[in-house]
Amino acid sequence: MIKFLNTLSGQKEEFIPIKNKKVGIFVCGPTVYDWPHIGHARTYVIFDVIVKYLRYKGYKVKFVMNITDIDDKIIDRAKEEKKTWKEVAEFYEKDFMKDIAELGINSVDKFARATEHTEQIIKQIKVLIEKGYAYQTEDGIYFDISKFDDYGKLSKRTVEQAEDAVSRIDESINKRNKGDFVLWRLSKEGEPAWDFETGITNSAGRPGWHIEDTAISEKYLGQQYEIHGGGQDLIFPHHEAEIAQAEAASGEKPFVKYWLHSGFLTINGQKMSKSLKNFITIKDILKGYLPEAVRFMILSTHYRSPIDYKEDLIKQSEAGIQRVLELVNKLELIKKSGPEEKKVEIDEIIKNVQMEFNAKMDDDFNTPEAVAALFNFIRIVNSFIDNQNLDRKSAEKAIGVLKEIDEVFGILPKKESGIPEKIFELVQNREKLRKEKAWLEADKVRDEVKSLGYSIEDTPYGPLVKKS
Numbered sequence: 001m002i003k004f005l006n007t008l009s010g011q012k013e014e015f016i017p018i019k020n021k022k023v024g025i026f027v028c029g030p031t032v033y034d035w036p037h038i039g040h041a042r043t044y045v046i047f048d049v050i051v052k053y054l055r056y057k058g059y060k061v062k063f064v065m066n067i068t069d070i071d072d073k074i075i076d077r078a079k080e081e082k083k084t085w086k087e088v089a090e091f092y093e094k095d096f097m098k099d100i101a102e103l104g105i106n107s108v109d110k111f112a113r114a115t116e117h118t119e120q121i122i123k124q125i126k127v128l129i130e131k132g133y134a135y136q137t138e139d140g141i142y143f144d145i146s147k148f149d150d151y152g153k154l155s156k157r158t159v160e161q162a163e164d165a166v167s168r169i170d171e172s173i174n175k176r177n178k179g180d181f182v183l184w185r186l187s188k189e190g191e192p193a194w195d196f197e198t199g200i201t202n203s204a205g206r207p208g209w210h211i212e213d214t215a216i217s218e219k220y221l222g223q224q225y226e227i228h229g230g231g232q233d234l235i236f237p238h239h240e241a242e243i244a245q246a247e248a249a250s251g252e253k254p255f256v257k258y259w260l261h262s263g264f265l266t267i268n269g270q271k272m273s274k275s276l277k278n279f280i281t282i283k284d285i286l287k288g289y290l291p292e293a294v295r296f297m298i299l300s301t302h303y304r305s306p307i308d309y310k311e312d313l314i315k316q317s318e319a320g321i322q323r324v325l326e327l328v329n330k331l332e333l334i335k336k337s338g339p340e341e342k343k344v345e346i347d348e349i350i351k352n353v354q355m356e357f358n359a360k361m362d363d364d365f366n367t368p369e370a371v372a373a374l375f376n377f378i379r380i381v382n383s384f385i386d387n388q389n390l391d392r393k394s395a396e397k398a399i400g401v402l403k404e405i406d407e408v409f410g411i412l413p414k415k416e417s418g419i420p421e422k423i424f425e426l427v428q429n430r431e432k433l434r435k436e437k438a439w440l441e442a443d444k445v446r447d448e449v450k451s452l453g454y455s456i457e458d459t460p461y462g463p464l465v466k467k468s
């Protein structure tokens with residue numbers, strides 16, 4: 001039984017999909033106007049792992065993510081860069097896709113751009129106007145929060161606070177209530193605009209930020225679905241507004257059954273963000289560390305707690321993933337050339353790590369404790385290996401369970417990013433020379449391997465290569 005904290009109720013709840021084992025999940029995607037940083041990576045890695053875990057448990061998950069490709073920030077960036085808004089959005093979207101692919105975030109079924117869903121957006125706004133929830137002003141169409149009794153049920157508030165995403169707050173003197181938010185913003189001269197046939201003059205405009213998500217999710221996941229995720233900063237006003245729009249338009253409650261929010265990645269205690277200019281881009285961190293180390297760093301903290309980033313953290317994470325890799329490499333050697341005779345019983349130990357992994361993940365996706373269970377398993381298997389007690393079949397089973405867990409975590413370095421093929425070739429060559437008793441040449445190859453930053457450990461089962 002999976003349980004996790006639902007922001008809507010503030011309680012840990014048992015996860016029961018609306019229908020059978022089908023799960024619809026929507027996670028707010030990026031606004032594509034700048035390079036993504038490791039704060040973004042935190043949120044997207046967490047939801048990648050949650051989706052992979054649900055799939056591992058047999059749920060049929062449909063994972064949708066929007067791309068905000070029209071927004072004031074994009075328009076401003078286009079002015080700065082002397083480009084069109086479309087050029088800016090396309091450029092940074094491509095960059096985002098590349099970064100998340102490198103980080104192994106590959107569980108999303110559908111990326112949906114706002115500008116490709118203006119038809120659905122307009123349709124939803126029209127329903128809100130017809131039902132009396134939306135009104136027109138000189139500068140746009142707004143949602144009247146006083147008409148929606150449940151406004152505030154997610155965040156337990158209805159007014160903005162100083163720390164909210166200020167740039168998103170819809171300021172207008174024409175609003176009925178201070179907290180009303182924009183659904184459709186009329187474009188100024190020279191700004192991108194889509195036609196909106198509401199009967200008002202000069203209705204060419206663009207969607208507000210919140211409506212794109214509900215229009216897109218209605219198209220791909222229906223009027224009601226299971227999980228909506230995002231970082232904590234999105235609870236208010238963004239997710240609160242989504243609930244108001246969707247429930248007012250469809251009349252169905254709840255719009256989303258479970259709301260999941262990830263904590264911030266901070267630096268010196270402050271949220272990593274573009275506006276504070278305290279960010280490290282994904283691209284920059286990947287220059288020095290493996291993508292799996294970034295994932296490991298993120299998974300080592302519970303998804304709701306803050307991670308205060310320090311270089312030491314990523315260094316420790318890199319060491320952690322190298323330990324997993326080292327064990328898998330040793331096990332591969334034993335699988336090929338280890339003893340046939342069974343001396344230890346590994347089945348029980350494998351069952352234990354699987355049980356622990358499931359128990360920890362079932363309990364509010366407790367990745368740090370699931371990681372601890374994995375490392376306990378690694379310690380036990382290493383002690384078998386050190387005592388030369390592990391046989392071929394057991395090694396194969398151990399590899400199996402490590403790979404099974406890694407389907408969810410994605411922390412095991414891919415061979416090509418771990419140890420380059422050239423190093424393996426040199427090691428094979430050294431083995432050949434050793435068999436021919438050409439000791440001097442074999443030592444020279446070992447030195448060459450060392451000069452390239454790797455070491456060779458000769459184990460009873462053959463040579464083991466490590467990053468030195």
Ligand code: AMP
Binds near residue numbers: 038039
């Ligand atoms: P944005 O592009 O700012 O709208 O952010 C996209 C997603 O990344 C949202 O779900 C944010 O909550 C999340 N996010 C942005 N900065 C951070 C951070 N420092 N830590 C964790 N998540 C973040």
